[in-house]
Amino acid sequence: xxxxxxxxxxxxxxxxxxxxxxxxxxxxxxxxxxxxxxxxxxxxxxxxxxxxxxxxxxxxxxxxxxxxxxxxxxxxxxxxxxxxxxxxxxxxxxxxxxxxxxxxxxxxxxxxxxxxxxxxxxxxxxxxxxxxxxxxxxxxxxxxxxxxxxxxxxxxxxxxxxxxxxxxxxxxxxxxxxxxxxxxxxxxxxxxxxxxxxxxxxxxxxxxxxxxxxxxxxxxxxxxxxxxxxxxxxxxxxxxxxxxxxxxxxxxxxxxxxxxxxxxxxxxxxxxxxxxxxxxxxxxxxxxxxxxxxxxxxxxxxxxxxxxxxxxxxxxx
Numbered sequence: 001x002x003x004x005x006x007x008x009x010x011x012x013x014x015x016x017x018x019x020x021x022x023x024x025x026x027x028x029x030x031x032x033x034x035x036x037x038x039x040x041x042x043x044x045x046x047x048x049x050x051x052x053x054x055x056x057x058x059x060x061x062x063x064x065x066x067x068x069x070x071x072x073x074x075x076x077x078x079x080x081x082x083x084x085x086x087x088x089x090x091x092x093x094x095x096x097x098x099x100x101x102x103x104x105x106x107x108x109x110x111x112x113x114x115x116x117x118x119x120x121x122x123x124x125x126x127x128x129x130x131x132x133x134x135x136x137x138x139x140x141x142x143x144x145x146x147x148x149x150x151x152x153x154x155x156x157x158x159x160x161x162x163x164x165x166x167x168x169x170x171x172x173x174x175x176x177x178x179x180x181x182x183x184x185x186x187x188x189x190x191x192x193x194x195x196x197x198x199x200x201x202x203x204x205x206x207x208x209x210x211x212x213x214x215x216x217x218x219x220x221x222x223x224x225x226x227x228x229x230x231x232x233x234x235x236x237x238x239x240x241x242x243x244x245x246x247x248x249x250x251x252x253x254x255x256x257x258x259x260x261x262x263x264x265x266x267x268x269x270x271x272x273x274x275x276x277x278x279x280x281x282x283x284x285x286x287x288x289x290x291x292x293x294x295x296x297x298x299x300x301x302x303x304x305x306x307x308x309x310x311x312x313x314x315x316x317x
Contacts, residue, residue, distance in 0.1 A: 015043045019097065034105075046070060079176045088167060108205070123205035127208050228243060231243060253286045260295060279296040
C-alpha cells in the first residue's frame with residue numbers, strides 16, 4: 001500500500017454509474033495487482049444504487065482507493081474529473097464490469113518504461129458474458145503502424161478498458177471530448193497517435209464483460225455513427241475518400257441486442273456452439289427482426305470464409 005506522501009506510479013481511473021452488480025469484482029482485480037504502487041480513483045457519476053457504499057467499504061480497508069462523487073454528467077465528464085485529480089506518472093483505465101489480470105499493470109508499465117517513444121499501450125481481451133462465461137478471445141494489432149492504419153480504416157484498434165497512457169500525454173491531448181460520445185476513445189486514439197507511438201501487448205490482460213446494460217450493447221448504432229464521423233474527418237485530412245456506413249443489424253430489445261453482441265463476438269473469436277446459442281436467443285427475443293436469423297445463418301459459414309467475407313465487405317465501404 002501507499003504510505004504517507006508516496007507518489008503512485010499508476011493512477012487507475014474507474015468511472016461508474018450504477019455499477020453495483022460487478023463493481024466489487026472489478027475493484028478486487030485492481031487491488032490484487034502485482035504492481036502495488038497505484039491509486040484507484042473511482043468516479044461515481046451520480047449512481048443511485050449501492051455503488052458509493054461498495055467503494056467506501058474498499059476505501060476503509062485500503063488507502064489506495066479514492067472515491068469522487070459527482071452529479072450524473074456522463075462518461076466523458078466523469079473521466080475528465082478523475083483525470084484532473086490523478087497523481088501517477090501513468091493513467092490506466094478500468095471499467096466497473098471488467099476484470100484485470102493480476103499482472104496487467106506490471107506488464108504494461110514495464111513496456112512503457114522500455115519504450116520511451118510509446119505513449120500508450122493496450123492489450124488483448126477475453127470477452128465474457130454477464131455470468132462470467134468465456135465467449136471469445138479478441139485480438140488487436142500490436143504495432144504503431146498497424147494501429148494507425150486500422151484507425152483510418154474505421155476500426156478502433158485498442159480496447160479502451162485496457163489502456164495505460166502517460167499522464168502528461170493524456171492531458172496534453174485534452175483528455176476526453178464529450179461531443180464524441182460514445183466513441184470518445186476512438187477520438188482520443190487519433191489525438192494520441194499524433195503525439196507519439198501507440199501499441200498493444202499481444203496477450204489478454206483483461207476480461208471484458210458483455211451484459212445487457214453495457215454501453216457497447218445499448219448504444220451500438222450511435223457508436224457506429226460517431227465512429228464513422230470521426231474516421232471520415234481523419235480520412236479527409238489525409239486525402240482519402242470517406243467510408244460509407246455499413247448495414248446495422250440491431251433491434252430494440254435489450255435481451256436481443258445482448259445476445260446478438262455475444263453471438264457476433266463468438267462467431268469470430270470464440271466457439272461456434274456459443275455463437276449458435278446466443279443467435280438462437282436473439283431470435284427468441286425478437287422473432288420479428290432479421291438480425292437474429294442472419295446471425296444464425298452466419299454460424300453455418302466456415303470461419304475462414306466468414307473472415308474473408310467480412311474483410312471484403314469492409315474494403316468496399
